[in-house]
Amino acid sequence: MRHLMSPLDLSVEELDRILDLANDIEADPGKYAHACEGKKLATLFYEPSTRTRLSFEAAMLNLGGSVLGFSSADSSSAAKGESVADTIRVISCYADIAAMRHPKEGAPLVAALHSRIPVINAGDGGHQHPTQTLTDLLTIRSLKGRLGNITIGLCGDLKFGRTVHSLINALVRYEGVRFILISPEELRIPDYVREDVLRRSGHEFKEVIRLEEALPELDILYMTRVQKERFFNEEDYVRMKDFYILDKAKMKLAGPDMMVLHPLPRVNEISVEVDADPRAAYFRQAQYGVYVRMALILTLLEVKVC
């Protein structure tokens, strides 16, 4: 039995198989419509995350399975003081697979250590969010046809944005990836990502402040939201939140094949006028999120569809 705690739990070959399966689901969803009939997914969400939870639920329903769970700690036994280990022992009796989001880092690992069913980390604090990374990789591979030999610009909150750290960790396993890190001085990538991941990998990267400077070089622009909850004072947040706004004028600086991704939700960083641009791929990215979660559920449940 396998769990998924971090994107790096999967080898490049295993990851390729999951992405291939997701593309096959995209091509012929009907083939998979009954693949998980009789199986149940438990969504154990100790903090609200409508998007990720619904994406998991849609994935299981698309596979013909059913879902059960809770969407905040208040409506779970955690409010009564039950440990994560005890919760998963009980849930193992009710469901075939579980997706867990928890505000505390490492909680899904604790669940995996005590579980009789596969556990998927659906986000643990600022630590890992592997299915977002799988979504990003599937989107890039599907839209660009490859994961190597690309120039990707990561823009916005590179300091606290775990999706960015996770994506960098996953992409350095592919050859020829160039990184352009676009952020204000205060939200630069943490040292450990710059030194332990980027520099150690030998991949080319540079750090810039101006988005306009980077745009002409990019195959992918990965925008991120400046998260209010990461700031200790309102003043700093207000100063940073509108630092980058991608609009029509800036999109003119980009190549015709550049794709814009965003883990969503967006606030101000992408103007709604960009939505109509064919290079805006963030809503398609959300769709890929469902396909890749379907592929992951099938893989962890070891369900084969011929």
Next chain:
Amino acid sequence: MLSVGQLNEGVVLDHISAGKAMDLYRYLKLGDLDCCVAIIKNARSNKLGRKDIIKVECPIEELDLDVLGYIDHTITVNIIKDGEIVEKKVLSLPKKLVNIIRCKNPRCITSIEQELEQVFYLADEENEVYRCRYCEEKYRHKAKHSLY
């Protein structure tokens, strides 16, 4: 020179940095042992100038060498039988630490579920870096903070 009686059976921890013997006494929980323990502080040493020494009259199995390796893997561990040194144990940084250091990350699951074992693994031997098994928070060995 101060003379401490010869050990017939037990363990001598030698070349402890001067002043650290009492720390080791606590971390190794020597106070819980029901045997003779001698602590020599500020002994003369060719190698260190001054050093501490601990003599414990108990089998080696009763000492947690992982704790010792984590605290200072340059300490010499001599095993004594019939008054003679029969073995010198070489210490190294343990690959895994269980309930030796505590994770200080307030976002770690161990901060709210305190019955969980505190597990750290050696992530970078060269730079002596440990990481929490759950949240991967980094701990530099040299900092030696948050010991129980």
